[in-house]
Structures are given as structure tokens and as C-alpha cells.
Amino acid sequence: MNDDWNAGERRWAADAILQLRREAARSADTHLLHMRFAGFPGIDFYFKDEAAHPTGSLKHRLARSLFLYALCNGRLREGQAVVDASSGSTAISEAWFARLLGLRFIAVMPACTAPGKIEAVRSLGGHCELTADGECTQSRARAIAGGGACFLDQFGLAERATDWRGNNNIAESILDQMAREPCPHPAWIVCGVGTGGTSATIGRYLRYRGLDTRLCVAEPVGSGFVRGWRGRDPHATATHPTLIEGIGRPRVEPGFIFDVVDAVVEVEDADSIAAAWRLEELLGRRYGGSSGTNLMACLQLAEGMREQGCNGSIVTLLCDRGDRYAQTLFDHDWLAAHAIDPGPAHARLAARLQAA
Template sequence: MRSAIGALRREAARSADTHLLHQRFPAFPGIDFYFKDEAAHPSGSLKHRLARSLYLYALCNGRLGEGQRVVDASSGSTAISEAWFARLLGLPFVAVMPACTAPGKIAAVRALGGACDLVDDPSQVYARAAWHEAQGACHLDQFGLAERATDWRGNNNIAESILGQLAREPHPCPSWIVCGAGTGGTSATIGRFLRYRGLDTRLCVAEPAGAAFAGGWQAHRRDAVARQCTVIEGIGRPRVEPGFLFEVVDEVIEVADAQSIAAAWLLEEVLGRRYGGSTGTNLAACLLLAARMRDRGETGSIVTLLCDRGERYAETLFDPRWLAQHGIDPRPNLAALRATVLQPGA
């Protein structure tokens, strides 16, 4: 156990913090946008931090032994990061994934030496992961443990990192931080840290339209379920996961899938590289908040996350044929975004 914990601590020291990219849009004078590039992590996504924390949590609680098989349920990015750390520690890893997961993500898990247990019904991934646990695997349980595995008071969590990087910026205390909610761990960490530091920054969760967290937060019901499905992987859960903390979230903005994809396409034009659909969801929510601030005559800054690499979605969200098969045409939304975001005085 000591050697595994030491390996994880050394990896954390080697992994430089991710960049905070600055952007201004002509349509929003006086409002600075910041994008925390979590796709720059060695395993390519925001989930790198979570995966490290989950392994440490399992090791320090005595749940993970030497050579033990590891399992978790994931729609892709968490599984890739967990497979990356399993290889680092020399452990066998199984990802329980919906069969509809983007092929690029499945290939990435396998390339890292992990196995993929593909489930036709996405709602059954939890039960299938529990089955593996019953066979002797250590269940990392991102959905059950994400909000407690990360030390929200510090230790280089994402909220502490963002605020440290903003310290010398014109608006060091952002008006909003925007993130999606998959496990709920990131929103819990950020929301708790903002309150711990006594900041006026508000937390917005960007959610695919009709997903469970939006309905649950609005009605304050933990038994809420999704009203419709989404093609945006990693967020838009069918149920309210245990890690979702209603009380630390100030607003939830629902975003249609076509709008999320269009925003991801726009971001490629602005930043010069691709990011996934959940990043598009984040950007769409940021733009709505910025429009409200502009209309009220407010200035300030908005921070959001670049969640994972867009190359993972080359066969889905960035493939016109795949989009046509799913009845999604983001081009009208993209044209509207260009007109309203990139034009002065929009």
C-alpha cells in the first residue's frame, strides 16, 4: 500500500497544474472568460484528478490490495483516467460502460490495458459494477464517493487552483464558476471551497436539457429522474447521483444537445483545438450568464472547464453522418452563436 500511495504522490508532483486560458468576446465588453484546460492532464480530462483521488481513497481506507482487480462504472473519461492509473500501479482494471459510449473512449481504455464490459442498458452499469465487486474487485465507485474522495479544503483541488491562477487578474474573484455534473464531485468541491473561502462567487451547473440533476435541484428531490436522453457524455445523468449536493449550487442552466455541440464547434474556432460535448454545454451556460451580466451593466469574470479532448468524439459529435443519424444539426445554432458572440454590440 505504501508503495502505491508513494507512486500516486509522485505522479501528482510531476503533473504540472493545468493552464487557465483567457478569452474576451466582442459581444460582452468588460467580461473576461477563463477556461481551465483540464484536457491537458496526462489522461486527457478533468477526471484525472478524480481518478487519483479515488485510488488514494481506496488505498487509505484499506479497500484496495496489492494486485487486486479494480472496477468502476463510467461513460468514458473517468474510465480512461482510472485505466491510466491502474497501469501506473500495475493493477488490472475493468470499465463498465454503456455500449453506446463513443468508440474513441472505448479504444482509449483498451489501449491503456483496461478491459471494457459494455452494457446495452446504461441504467444497468451500477448493478454490473456491483457484480464485479462481488467477484472480488475493488469498486472505485465514482458516483458514490466522488464528493468525499477529494479534499475540498485544499490539496490542489480544482477550485483552489482556479482561484490561485486568478489572483493577479483584473477580476480575481469571479462572478461565476460554471461546471457540468456527472458524479457531482466537481460541483461539490467547487461549491464547498467557495463557501470555505467566504467568496461571493456563485456556482452554476450546466446540464443537458431534461437530465435528472436539473429537475432534482429545482424541486429539491433526490428521487428525480431524467425526462429525456442526451448524447452529451459524462454529464446529464439519468438519476440524481449521491454526490450531487443541492445546497452548494446557485443555479442550474439546461442546454439543448444541438446547442452544446454548436458551442463545442465554436470553441474549436476560438481556441484552435477540439473539446468534448460537456465543454460545449459549459460554454453555452457561460454565454447565457454573460448576457445577463451585460444586460444589467455588470462587469466581471466567468470561469469554466475544458473537460476532455475533442478527438475522442471524432466519430460522434464532430461527425456529420453520426449527427444526421441522430437527427441533430448544430449548424443553425453555430451560426447564431457566431452572430451573437463574436460580433461587437450583439
């Protein structure tokens, strides 16, 4: 009987892995959008639209990898519930994949998470466990896993679950799409740090390929990664809270790989929000606050290139759909309640884009 049970479990796992591989083939790739700004002649800006994934964010790649990692390590079985701690976008993607595999999903999320994200998880059949301010979502997720659920553990496993050598990871995809552009090897690739998986994947892949392209992390002011990176301190904690969801972790997470990052740019929340508004004007659709953080870091790097008389290209990510933040970052009353006025920052940004 035990052999029959094991054989059945292996058949189910093999079928689940096949479903995930088929989904990856159907998802194909995301667009790389090209822009030029009058204030930065000779510098091309590229925005990889990760919001185009079926689940609306770059976390679609991570969620698939986490499910595959759990399956291939024998941690996820037929009928088992799945749990993870997330501020929203990863949870949405995980809920989507759990539904694909016919599994129950539980998202442990801060109660302050954007309402649009909570509703998205629920609409996909997921259950949201909302934690109070100061309560550790990861501890709650581990406690739920103690009752038999599979803990996907995005913060603990992101950098190892992703295949950084290739397999159409985000870094390989960017460089393949850049191959026929005027400056195919970017001067910089810019991303934020949520779990650390994206920055670790990009930084490792650039070194694996032997490229001179440098990696910059764009983060809210005083985040755990910023402080940890500067002092190479794995125990560093944030000095400032942030309204930008998905990045700006309060502490250094296990997936934060400092030594593959060449530069860190800190961005004020008001500037990130103003840049998200500007992206809507430039691209005709809304993106979240972390995409605005990325844009602000790109401009700082471009100003450095301009001062040095350098031409070239900069690539960054559009991380998730902005409609998830209709009740927060794009709501004037919500912003006023948080003492944020993006108007002055928006005006400064417009001037930076236009004036050399």
C-alpha cells in the same frame, strides 16, 4: 504469518500512495485560458483546460482521488482487480492509474459510449464490459466487485474522495490562477455534473473561502440533476435523454450536493455540439460536448451581467479532448443519424459572441 502478511500489505499500500503523490507533483497544473468577445464588453472569460491532464480530462483528478481513497481506507490491495462504471473519461483515467500501480482494470461502460473512449481504455490495458441500453452500469460493476475486485464507485464516492478544503483541488487551482487577473474573484464558476464531485468541490470551497463567487451548473435539458436541484428531490429522474457524454445523468447520484449550487442552466444538445465546434475555431483544438455545454451556460450568465451593467469574470472548464468524439459529435453522418444539425445553432452562437 498474519503479521508478516499485514506488514507486506501496508508496505505495498504505502508505496502505491507514494507513487500517486509523485504523479500528482509531476502533473503540476492545467492552463487557464483567457478570452474576450466583442458581444460582451467588460466581461472576461476564462477556460480551465482540464484536457491537458495526462489522461485528457478533468477526471484525472478524480481517478487519482478515488485510488487514494480506496488505498487509505484499506479497500485496495496488491494484485486486486479494480472496477468502475463510467461513460468513458473516468474509465480512461482509472485505467491509466491502474496501469501505473500494476493492477488489472475493468470498465463497465454503455455500449453507446464514443468508440474513441472505448479504444483509449483498451489501449491502456483495461478491459471494457459494455452494457446494453437500459442496463445499469453501476449494478454490473457491483456484481463484478462481488467476485473480489475493488469497486472505485465514482458516483457514490466522488464528493467525499476529493479534498475540497484545498490540496490543489480544482477550485483552489482556479482561484490561485485568477489572483493577478483584473477581476480575481469571478462572478461565476460554471461546471457540469457527472458524478457531482466537481460541483461539490467548487461549491464547498467557495463557501470555505467566504467568497461571493457563485456556482452555476450547466446541464443538458431535463437531466436528473436539473430536476432534482429545482425540487431538492434526491429521487428525481431525467425527462430527456442526451447525446452529451459525461453529464446529464438519468437520475440523482449520491454525490449531487444541491445546496452549494446557485444556478442551473439547461442546454439543448444541438447548442452544446455547436459550441464544441466553436471552441475548436476559437482555441485551435477540439474539446468534448460538455465543454460546449459549459460555454453556452457562460454566455447566458454573461448576458444577464450585461443587462445589469455588470463587469467581471466568468470561469469554466474545458472538460476533455474532442478527438475522442471524432466518430460522434464531430462526424456529420453520425449527427444526421441522430437528427442533429448544429449549423443553425452555430450561426446563432457566432452572432451572440459578436453582437452587443
